[in-house]
Amino acid sequence: MTKQVHFRVDDDVYEKLVDKAVASGQTLQQSMTMALCKYVGKVDTMKQNKSGYTFIDLFAGIGGLRLAFENNGSQSVYSNEWNKYSQQTYLANFGVQPDDDITKVDEKSIPDHDILVAGFPCQPFSIAGVSKKNSMGRATGFQDKTQGTLFFDVCRVIKAKRPKAIFLENVKNLKSHDKGRTFKIIMESLNELDYDVHYAILDAQDFVPQHRERIVIVGFDRRRYGYVDFEFNLKKPVHKPVLREILEPKVDDKYTLSDKLWNYLQAYAEKHRKAGNGFGYGMADLDSHTRTLSARYYKDGSEILIPQPGKNPRRLTPRECARLQGFPDSFKIPVSNTQAYKQFGNSVAVPIMTEAARLVQSKLIELDMGKQQDVELLMKEA
Incomplete structure (x- = not known):
């Protein structure tokens, strides 16, 4: 109504x-x-009652990282996402319309926050200007090295707002992207901004029934805390979920592969098998985990096929994709199936990111309590 x-x-x-x-x-x-x-x-x-830390959600997608931090009691004070379909899903679930172009946002207008959260796109950096400056013996800063990339926008927000901590997420291949230059510049830039940086490649398969590796970069404000002892000691769940636990009991026949598509995928796999390649479809083991869900899943579903006795295999439904990424069943899917597949394929596995967020917040609590105790001690001695 x-x-x-x-x-x-x-x-x-x-x-x-x-x-x-x-x-x-x-x-x-x-x-x-x-x-x-x-x-x-x-x-x-x-x-809202400000009982926890505040954070901003940049390159927010459909809000997977927002859920991770909200699950730990933190509160979002700003979000940004340019894709209109992702905005639609974000709005439906959080009641907030994200800003739509970070490159046009005045960083000073962004609310103060404790944690900057960003799943920024991976782009190659142009190093021509940097190389020229180096040859002339002139120093380069993050602005020289990152200008023209979306990571530059992350850096300018960090510089302007100086959050206590940063939490960045990206694909595993960020480390090797552009022969390692991209990752090198990211780490150098965060160091120049005076953040103590730690990173790890995390696999979600203990938290969701999916092999999904992502790199997480965590930084703490060195001007505020100095050097920080931080480790990614994730607390794994007692029960390791398997695929059959997230499947819907009844699925529409439209998700079953047509004879034409199924024959094509089998022929394609056979062709590459004979050539000694490993390309082909992935028939999922219902009592284990799947391959990585990708944004291209909407095309043919070939990386994760569900076997069906007596008929062609089927692809996952959008709701099953949501569950595979650890989204609750209360999460609304207001877009078409094609857009939903893209969105969940591009998103994060919420449970493992929730655990990583918990570690960051626990460390912040420890650091802030330590600073408070130092202040009280100085006051007693004064």
């Missing part, structure tokens, strides 16, 4: 509203609805 709300605005305000709607490819009604949701979301955030 929808309600009608009528506004009276001056002509100049109306013209700006129309211009904004046209620029974003929306109707005036859609643009106004999103603006109101964004406003209400900010008001709700301001009203």
